[in-house]
Amino acid sequence: MLARVKVQDLRTPALVVDIDDFDRNIDVMRAAHPGPRLRPHVKAHKTTEIARRQAAAGHLDFTCATPREVIGMAAAGLGGDLLLANEVVDPERLEALAALTDARVTIAVDSEVTIDTAARAGLREVLVDVNVGLPRCGCDPEDAGRLADHARARGLTVRGVMGYEGHIVGVEDRALRSAETEKSMQLLLRASELAGGGIVSAGGTGTWDINVWANEIQAGSYVLMDNAYAHLDLPFKRAMHVSATVVSVSKGGTVSSGGWAVADCGLKALGMDHGDPVIDGAIVWSVNDEHVIFSPEEPVAIGERIKVWPSHIDPTVAYHERMQVARGDEVVETWEVDLRGW
Amino acid sequence: MLARVKVQDLRTPALVVDIDDFDRNIDVMRAAHPGPRLRPHVKAHKTTEIARRQAAAGHLDFTCATPREVIGMAAAGLGGDLLLANEVVDPERLEALAALTDARVTIAVDSEVTIDTAARAGLREVLVDVNVGLPRCGCDPEDAGRLADHARARGLTVRGVMGYEGHIVGVEDRALRSAETEKSMQLLLRASELAGGGIVSAGGTGTWDINVWANEIQAGSYVLMDNAYAHLDLPFKRAMHVSATVVSVSKGGTVSSGGWAVADCGLKALGMDHGDPVIDGAIVWSVNDEHVIFSPEEPVAIGERIKVWPSHIDPTVAYHERMQVARGDEVVETWEVDLRGW
Numbered sequence: 001m002l003a004r005v006k007v008q009d010l011r012t013p014a015l016v017v018d019i020d021d022f023d024r025n026i027d028v029m030r031a032a033h034p035g036p037r038l039r040p041h042v043k044a045h046k047t048t049e050i051a052r053r054q055a056a057a058g059h060l061d062f063t064c065a066t067p068r069e070v071i072g073m074a075a076a077g078l079g080g081d082l083l084l085a086n087e088v089v090d091p092e093r094l095e096a097l098a099a100l101t102d103a104r105v106t107i108a109v110d111s112e113v114t115i116d117t118a119a120r121a122g123l124r125e126v127l128v129d130v131n132v133g134l135p136r137c138g139c140d141p142e143d144a145g146r147l148a149d150h151a152r153a154r155g156l157t158v159r160g161v162m163g164y165e166g167h168i169v170g171v172e173d174r175a176l177r178s179a180e181t182e183k184s185m186q187l188l189l190r191a192s193e194l195a196g197g198g199i200v201s202a203g204g205t206g207t208w209d210i211n212v213w214a215n216e217i218q219a220g221s222y223v224l225m226d227n228a229y230a231h232l233d234l235p236f237k238r239a240m241h242v243s244a245t246v247v248s249v250s251k252g253g254t255v256s257s258g259g260w261a262v263a264d265c266g267l268k269a270l271g272m273d274h275g276d277p278v279i280d281g282a283i284v285w286s287v288n289d290e291h292v293i294f295s296p297e298e299p300v301a302i303g304e305r306i307k308v309w310p311s312h313i314d315p316t317v318a319y320h321e322r323m324q325v326a327r328g329d330e331v332v333e334t335w336e337v338d339l340r341g342w
Numbered sequence: 343m344l345a346r347v348k349v350q351d352l353r354t355p356a357l358v359v360d361i362d363d364f365d366r367n368i369d370v371m372r373a374a375h376p377g378p379r380l381r382p383h384v385k386a387h388k389t390t391e392i393a394r395r396q397a398a399a400g401h402l403d404f405t406c407a408t409p410r411e412v413i414g415m416a417a418a419g420l421g422g423d424l425l426l427a428n429e430v431v432d433p434e435r436l437e438a439l440a441a442l443t444d445a446r447v448t449i450a451v452d453s454e455v456t457i458d459t460a461a462r463a464g465l466r467e468v469l470v471d472v473n474v475g476l477p478r479c480g481c482d483p484e485d486a487g488r489l490a491d492h493a494r495a496r497g498l499t500v501r502g503v504m505g506y507e508g509h510i511v512g513v514e515d516r517a518l519r520s521a522e523t524e525k526s527m528q529l530l531l532r533a534s535e536l537a538g539g540g541i542v543s544a545g546g547t548g549t550w551d552i553n554v555w556a557n558e559i560q561a562g563s564y565v566l567m568d569n570a571y572a573h574l575d576l577p578f579k580r581a582m583h584v585s586a587t588v589v590s591v592s593k594g595g596t597v598s599s600g601g602w603a604v605a606d607c608g609l610k611a612l613g614m615d616h617g618d619p620v621i622d623g624a625i626v627w628s629v630n631d632e633h634v635i636f637s638p639e640e641p642v643a644i645g646e647r648i649k650v651w652p653s654h655i656d657p658t659v660a661y662h663e664r665m666q667v668a669r670g671d672e673v674v675e676t677w678e679v680d681l682r683g684w
């Protein structure tokens with residue numbers, strides 16, 4: 001009989017998924033947004049094994065951020081309806097997408113250049129990407145009709161519009177988040193009137209149940225969650241941490257002793273744009289290339305494992321080759337992070 | 343005849359090394375710190391092809407931050423004298439290091455536990471890691487003798503001490519940086535007296551020529567550099583950028599038009615702990631998963647390539663599978679980032 005691997009035996013730093021919390025997040029979403037009402041964003045996990053579980057819950061259409069995500073999803077047999085919700089102007093990669101025989105690919109466009117490049121590469125379907133208040137990609141809502149006409153003139157099918165209210169998804173006050181989402185979505189609905197096509201794709205984990213104007217929601221973080229989203233009033237639980245080993249303890253090692261401890265989870269294991277990670281029952285002081293420095297309330301010993309909760313899951317996952325999947329303290333599976341890169 | 347690949351033809355985002363600036367950085371360091379006076383830190387580049395060039399410049403001893411870096415350096419034939427300047431307590435990986443037949447491995451220790459674990463794994467040589475003011479790993483200087491004795495009692499050879507003045511390397515005022523370095527190094531010299539062994543290993547790119555107390559310098563960033571170090575009065579040039587493609591332009595796209603542009607270099611292509619990257623001649627507004635949003639002074643066109651200068655090179659490199667090496671705008675080589683992971 002094989003020895004059972006425990007979380008505390010993993011080589012660290014290690015991404016660890018709590019499968020019970022993960023399954024619960026999947027179930028909550030399935031119950032609230034069955035079927036095509038959700039188009040899960042794979043950029044949050046970059047892992048086809050997770051996408052497979054989302055598909056098993058009835059979410060068969062996916063959102064991607066990079067050509068490699070689209071190609072990997074197609075290769076995994078999950079290419080039924082893939083939206084590349086990003087502007088791409090590299091002919092070589094667009095041609096690779098157009099050549100996929102096992103996927104339906106729709107790409108975001110927000111300019112004549114992106115439309116012409118997509119058409120030349122042989123892609124067939126687009127969504128018009130609309131600026132709904134987040135200064136990033138997306139056309140002015142009033143330009144959506146003109147761009148849709150241009151796309152149709154180039155032989156492309158316009159399936160509808162998309163517009164991400166990313167400037168709102170983190171607003172803590174729910175009423176304000178709701179009011180601001182409505183304003184954004186009025187812009188998107190106006191663009192939808194002008195562009196036609198029917199799809200109104202928007203939303204993220206922060207507005208997953210607030211955005212009632214879009215007809216499909218692009219949430220991705222809900223399935224693993226992170227500290228940033230944990231500040232909101234969401235029914236999803238943080239289901240992923242980085243397991244780290246304490247390697248050094250100084251001056252007693254605790255808050256009350258005026259000491260600290262160091263564990264082996266650093267900048268190359270954590271997305272840092274949303275700030276330092278969280279360690280329960282501890283103050284986190286800083287993160288260096290291979291270290292997190294923290295003062296726990298209770299003493300920790302060298303060799304002990306701690307849970308480091310990432311503040312932003314997407315760029316955290318992108319650093320790791322695999323996720324270890326645990327039920328309680330037992331490792332039950334390993335998932336490859338197989339959609340990394342571009 | 344093969345077509346020449348230009349930087350503007352690279353698939354983006356792409357790490358690009360300017361080989362002339364890189365060679366110049368190597369030459370400046372070789373001239374100032376010939377031979378074993380420098381023990382280059384490979385964590386800054388994680389690339390054996392770069393280490394090979396450092397070795398060709400006479401720097402044959404290296405500093406590593408992870409077991410995988412040590413093992414990869416040994417496999418590349420660069421294992422003559424490798425310092426793992428980090429505490430590791432995983433018996434399996436320590437045993438793998440002890441089993442290397444093609445490398446001399448010295449490991450940092452700062453506690454009885456790390457010493458005992460190293461000895462049990464079969465490692466033979468250690469440096470006593472000393473806290474010289476950076477609250478991270480490292481023992482109290484007054485404990486260095488006791489730990490050295492403990493190591494010797496366990497059959498280990500104590501080669502000396504190390505202590506990183508990481509809290510000082512970024513101080514902009516050179517006189518203050520120098521004064522603070524001296525204070526730190528007095529602590530390390532005291533520890534050296536107590537521990538013996540002879541090696542006094544310290545320093546980083548910010549104190550490369552200031553730290554005259556250590557007898558070997560662990561600088562790593564000097565070879566590629568980044569925005570954070572570019573603030574200092576150093577003779578090294580930023581030799582690496584991320585090449586990105588403009589994918590969207592809004593409202594005229596420039597500072598004066600009140601517009602912005604978006605390029606495909608986001609959080610999964612950049613270490614963000616030292617803040618936003620720099621784009622010459624532009625204001626950088628924000629970075630999202632796959633995008634940098636910026637307002638250039640002069641208009642940029644969709645499809646145009648821009649240079650994105652990372653603020654922290656170490657966690658930037660760790661996201662990428664390879665570096666493209668360019669002389670002017672021509673790609674002359676590709677280097678695999680082959681020391682990633684742990």
